[in-house]
Amino acid sequence: MTDATNNAKKPLIEVKYLTKKFGDLLVLNEISTDFYEGERVVIIGPSGGGKSTFLRCLNVLEDPTAGEIIFDGDDLTDLKIDINVCRQKMGMVFQQFNLFNNLTVLKNITLAPITVNQKKLKAAKWNNFIMPYYNKFLAIFGAKLNARVDKKVAKNKAIIEKYTEALKPVEEAWEKTKTTVERAGKVFVTYDKALTKEKLKIVTKIENAERVIDRAKYPQPKQYIDPPYKSKAEIVAAAEENAMRLLKRIGLEEKANVYPSTLSGGQKQRIAIVRALAMNPKVMLFDEPTSALDPEMVGEVLDLIKTIAESGMTMIIVTHEMGFAKEVATRVCFIDGGKIKEEAPPQEFFGNPKDPRLQEFLSKVL
Amino acid sequence: MKFDLSIIFKKDILLLLAKAYGWTLAITAMALVIGIVIGTILAVFMVLPKTNVLNKSLNAFARGYLAVIRGTPSLVQLMIIYFVIFADVVFFNRELSPYFVAAIGFGINSGAYVAEIMRAGINSVDKGQMEAGRALGLSYGATMKSIILPQSARNILPPLGNEAIVLVKETSVALIIGVSEFFTTIKGIVNTSYNVVTPYLFAALVYFVTVYIMTILLKALERRLSKSDRRN
Numbered sequence: 001m002t003d004a005t006n007n008a009k010k011p012l013i014e015v016k017y018l019t020k021k022f023g024d025l026l027v028l029n030e031i032s033t034d035f036y037e038g039e040r041v042v043i044i045g046p047s048g049g050g051k052s053t054f055l056r057c058l059n060v061l062e063d064p065t066a067g068e069i070i071f072d073g074d075d076l077t078d079l080k081i082d083i084n085v086c087r088q089k090m091g092m093v094f095q096q097f098n099l100f101n102n103l104t105v106l107k108n109i110t111l112a113p114i115t116v117n118q119k120k121l122k123a124a125k126w127n128n129f130i131m132p133y134y135n136k137f138l139a140i141f142g143a144k145l146n147a148r149v150d151k152k153v154a155k156n157k158a159i160i161e162k163y164t165e166a167l168k169p170v171e172e173a174w175e176k177t178k179t180t181v182e183r184a185g186k187v188f189v190t191y192d193k194a195l196t197k198e199k200l201k202i203v204t205k206i207e208n209a210e211r212v213i214d215r216a217k218y219p220q221p222k223q224y225i226d227p228p229y230k231s232k233a234e235i236v237a238a239a240e241e242n243a244m245r246l247l248k249r250i251g252l253e254e255k256a257n258v259y260p261s262t263l264s265g266g267q268k269q270r271i272a273i274v275r276a277l278a279m280n281p282k283v284m285l286f287d288e289p290t291s292a293l294d295p296e297m298v299g300e301v302l303d304l305i306k307t308i309a310e311s312g313m314t315m316i317i318v319t320h321e322m323g324f325a326k327e328v329a330t331r332v333c334f335i336d337g338g339k340i341k342e343e344a345p346p347q348e349f350f351g352n353p354k355d356p357r358l359q360e361f362l363s364k365v366l
Numbered sequence: 367m368k369f370d371l372s373i374i375f376k377k378d379i380l381l382l383l384a385k386a387y388g389w390t391l392a393i394t395a396m397a398l399v400i401g402i403v404i405g406t407i408l409a410v411f412m413v414l415p416k417t418n419v420l421n422k423s424l425n426a427f428a429r430g431y432l433a434v435i436r437g438t439p440s441l442v443q444l445m446i447i448y449f450v451i452f453a454d455v456v457f458f459n460r461e462l463s464p465y466f467v468a469a470i471g472f473g474i475n476s477g478a479y480v481a482e483i484m485r486a487g488i489n490s491v492d493k494g495q496m497e498a499g500r501a502l503g504l505s506y507g508a509t510m511k512s513i514i515l516p517q518s519a520r521n522i523l524p525p526l527g528n529e530a531i532v533l534v535k536e537t538s539v540a541l542i543i544g545v546s547e548f549f550t551t552i553k554g555i556v557n558t559s560y561n562v563v564t565p566y567l568f569a570a571l572v573y574f575v576t577v578y579i580m581t582i583l584l585k586a587l588e589r590r591l592s593k594s595d596r597r598n
Binding site for chain 1: 417492494495497498499500503504505508512513516
């Protein structure tokens, strides 16, 4: 894939100024990058450099301190979106496998599809049940409800106007208290604290009003939803069939009814990968998938990841396996000190590294 | 005064004792069910991630409940519940039965202890399990229900059995609100037969056997729950 086609397409995941702090420790420092569909990005870097945290921030297992992650049109850092629905489209594989110990292998794989589809079925049934009443209700009271929405929008517009007026003198006074301090060769800008607080208060009020206006919409009549499965039995049958197909693909179908505690590390990790695949994700995140494995089991897991890569899956992989990175990646990123220090296609990345820290790192691991 | 079982092994007294013993078990069972329900809810409140105001207030509520219930004797709680809270409550033109009030009182009391047991059990489950569930797109509640709570059950069971055993013996406190449970009846026999030794020793024996049988049942249950373990 060339850069020209990349730029024409919209990225699948857009990361903007992603920052993560653990207390005072800055782990990720304003990382911005894009991931496109079909890309296989390998992230390498020294321990403690923030690569695992970066991956975990991508599906919000760690709450980012600041910044945005836009996945498939949704901003994952927005608290109002349904994060569970977004996560269903992102498979994740952990270093410690994290198979569910209380469930058999088959149930491990089918649990999420069954739960999710059942939830959808319930929602569809409820929607179809309530639809006629709701639509009748809307036909009678729709105009009134619309008027109420209009009123709400008008009220919030008035709030914005009022506070924009109020903001001006505060902002002017705030601007006047600006003092610049030069210390140790760096320039620091400080303002009066009380005024900063006041300004922030007003700005927050304006932003809240804007958000209300953004979200205000007329109530719409409900549409009939045709659920993909008609009953629980159908959902279970479909999920189990899919799980058996996936297990057959990795040659572990005879392990379907055993508990994870009886499996080897390599088998566990392959099942964890298959479990993520069972949700038909748009992107797979691998968090050091081979680091907790015996050396002789690394191969089988990497082979499975390679076959998934060949099927065109978008992948983001954190790993220490440099040979694997060379073979699979379409792009390699080097994360150190909370920043992406270098990103390039593998030939260039390994053949001609520019960043001095990366040169040092590669000379040690290769 | 000497040990003489003949004053207990009479038909009418045995019937009375059997009925009272039944009430003791019934109150224990009801209290345990109420306690487990309250305890599970409170434990989940306590382990909720403190990310928003609702979770924080639920957490504060659970901690407050624990502080109050664990800080006062169950005898005092039972008196307050029966003579203050439920004093004027009329249900279908009848006053509330003290048996019912005793079950609720002991349930509320043991709920606080069960909550701590459950919380410890939930925290004993590997954090990765919750992460794996959430990463698959399951909600917090769904992951809790199908992954975390079943796995914590094995760790919860021994201390929970402890709580049940304490509860069996603690129901004897209920005589204070006029519940004719096992120990109340034993006291009645003492009063009528003027024999102190036999009834009390017999009571101790019955409590001991009950608890011993419970211990055996718990062991069996534990063995069943560990079927996903490698060890069996």
